[in-house]
Amino acid sequence: MTLKNIAAEAGVSISTVSRVLNGTASISAPVKQKILEIAQKTGYLDKIKPNIKNEYNTLLKKKILLITPEKFMVNSSANLVSFTLIESIRKACADKEILLTSFLSKEDKVSVKELNLFLETHPVDGLLVVWDDNPELIQLITETNIPSVLINGEDRSMKIDSVGLNNRYGAMAVVDHLIDNGHDKIAILSYPGRQTIYLREAGYRDSLFSSSISESAEHRIYAHDFSHDAAEHAVKRWLDEAPRDISALFCVTDNLAIGAMQALEKHGLSVPGDISIVGMDDLLPVDMLVTPLTTVRLPFKHLVDEALRLLDEQVIKKSQRNYHLHVELSCELICRNSVRNINL
Numbered sequence: 001m002t003l004k005n006i007a008a009e010a011g012v013s014i015s016t017v018s019r020v021l022n023g024t025a026s027i028s029a030p031v032k033q034k035i036l037e038i039a040q041k042t043g044y045l046d047k048i049k050p051n052i053k054n055e056y057n058t059l060l061k062k063k064i065l066l067i068t069p070e071k072f073m074v075n076s077s078a079n080l081v082s083f084t085l086i087e088s089i090r091k092a093c094a095d096k097e098i099l100l101t102s103f104l105s106k107e108d109k110v111s112v113k114e115l116n117l118f119l120e121t122h123p124v125d126g127l128l129v130v131w132d133d134n135p136e137l138i139q140l141i142t143e144t145n146i147p148s149v150l151i152n153g154e155d156r157s158m159k160i161d162s163v164g165l166n167n168r169y170g171a172m173a174v175v176d177h178l179i180d181n182g183h184d185k186i187a188i189l190s191y192p193g194r195q196t197i198y199l200r201e202a203g204y205r206d207s208l209f210s211s212s213i214s215e216s217a218e219h220r221i222y223a224h225d226f227s228h229d230a231a232e233h234a235v236k237r238w239l240d241e242a243p244r245d246i247s248a249l250f251c252v253t254d255n256l257a258i259g260a261m262q263a264l265e266k267h268g269l270s271v272p273g274d275i276s277i278v279g280m281d282d283l284l285p286v287d288m289l290v291t292p293l294t295t296v297r298l299p300f301k302h303l304v305d306e307a308l309r310l311l312d313e314q315v316i317k318k319s320q321r322n323y324h325l326h327v328e329l330s331c332e333l334i335c336r337n338s339v340r341n342i343n344l
Helices: 003-010 014-021 029-041 077-095 112-121 135-144 167-180 195-210 228-241 254-266 300-315
Strands: 063-069 099-105 126-130 148-151 161-165 186-190 220-222 248-251 276-278 295-297 326-329 332-334
Touching (some): 003 014, 077 126, 126 135, 167 248, 220 228, 254 276, 300 326
Parallel strands (some): 063 126, 161 326
Antiparallel strands (some): 295 332
């Protein structure tokens, strides 16, 4: 296949094809898309430089369905992580001229029955599933044979491609930081969540185990959800009921950490003077708190780029892999003032 062949099939000049493939053309989206699809179909794109090839938007004008519980679309301090991710998806699709539509569930989990009925009457080219990794949903998506990517979820069966964050290692990194600063009585504040939260809890346990620190049931605190109020209530109840023998608290999200700090302050305890606190996410302005929070920065916005890359491979390249991919993005420990070195 040559530029001349592509030009002939697309009904344009050779120079137009050349400028499109070199990324220098200011040409209407339909013409550009037609040229790219021909070049992709014939394998011509595989011959050009990868750094140029990666600039192509082969999902242009494809219809992608966003599947998520409706509550994650709401912008609030307790929901900033979810809202940021959804907004990143919307922006990325708008920038790439991808047709994004949505299926929203009123409940915490997507209704498998309602989604099945929706897909029967609403044909789409691909699915992006956000914040819901329940096995029934994954099974339905597998059976539809629609190209799909799970974002920030954990599909243990590996039935569909997924993109996530290194939650387990991130938790280990921040708890290791506490241990390096002399803490060996470290409590955990968590809530009943999805697999990603369980991975953060596992990272906490891994860190204790690696340092030969025994895990104590008295050091587990659970809020009923991830809000500030739920965290404050859970920590207050724990402080009232249990003797305080800890020197540090690992919170599985920054939201929970903020509520915990409020509870400690009302109990007459200071951070980090009496108890050191760490969190995870670094999307909230936790650097602006009275005591800036040590946390783990997770690249939520980059999840979308990786998800669209995997979806592109399935939709356009029609990948026939007999296996599925799980991509994990790295994280970064951000040290601030909420941890005291008790060795000094």
